Amino acid sequence: MKDIKVLLVDDEEAFVNTLAQRLKMRDLKVETAYNGEQALSYVKEKEPDVMVLDLKMPGLHGMDVLRKIRKAYPNIQVIVLTGHGTEKDEIEAKRLGGFDFLKKPADIETLVGKIRVAYKEKLERAMTAVAFAESGEFDTAREIMNEEEND
Numbered sequence: 001m002k003d004i005k006v007l008l009v010d011d012e013e014a015f016v017n018t019l020a021q022r023l024k025m026r027d028l029k030v031e032t033a034y035n036g037e038q039a040l041s042y043v044k045e046k047e048p049d050v051m052v053l054d055l056k057m058p059g060l061h062g063m064d065v066l067r068k069i070r071k072a073y074p075n076i077q078v079i080v081l082t083g084h085g086t087e088k089d090e091i092e093a094k095r096l097g098g099f100d101f102l103k104k105p106a107d108i109e110t111l112v113g114k115i116r117v118a119y120k121e122k123l124e125r126a127m128t129a130v131a132f133a134e135s136g137e138f139d140t141a142r143e144i145m146n147e148e149e150n151d
Helices: 013-024 036-045 062-072 087-095 108-134 138-145
Strands: 005-009 029-033 050-053 077-082 100-103
Touching: 005 013, 005 036, 013 029, 013 108, 029 036, 036 050, 036 062, 050 062, 050 108, 062 077, 062 087, 077 087, 077 108, 087 100, 100 108, 108 138
Parallel strands: 005 029, 005 050, 050 077, 077 100
Antiparallel strands: none
């Protein structure tokens, strides 16, 4: 799973740059964005497989980024990684279709494991959708690819 494209979104530049280096050492392709607006612009150009998203950022709040991503790009897996999240935030993030919710400081191996599982689920969903499309069941294929959006 060397080709997993990850976008890290966090306004703490030193933190996100250090995390990016640590993830790259584990064979992940990592890009960074320092606010919600940058993240949305990046996604329009290069759709990542997994986004690791902070909640509390200036400008566009992480929860708003999550809403926009789930609506426009339902196949991107979003893992919230925040130092300011509450149980209520976790419930809301999962309701909006977030893949997982971790609190800082997260163990690097735990985060890498979550990224790999998120990517694997994305691939499995895509393969299932392709199988339905190949058998002519296009509506079912579309539903599978957009299922997180509709939960």
